[in-house]
Amino acid sequence: MSHETTDTQEKDFTRNWVNSSRFLFYLQVFCILAFVLGGCYRLYNQRYKGKPEVEVQKSSEYKPDYK
Numbered sequence: 001m002s003h004e005t006t007d008t009q010e011k012d013f014t015r016n017w018v019n020s021s022r023f024l025f026y027l028q029v030f031c032i033l034a035f036v037l038g039g040c041y042r043l044y045n046q047r048y049k050g051k052p053e054v055e056v057q058k059s060s061e062y063k064p065d066y067k
Contacts, residue, residue, distance in 0.1 A: 012019070058065040
């Protein structure tokens with residue numbers, strides 16, 4: 001009877017600090033990695049796509065052309 005009690009206590013998450021700390025460490029690494037990869041993906045999707053074609057009035061150019 002006492003063997004069953006110690007066996008369940010060893011498997012319990014709250015009582016075995018080695019297993020719980022290992023689990024929490026890997027959970028933290030996974031969360032940080034997911035956050036960084038998600039940020040990189042978002043930056044990649046919203047990257048600068050290049051110079052847009054902007055129509056400039058002829059009168060405001062370097063050498064203006066008036067009618």
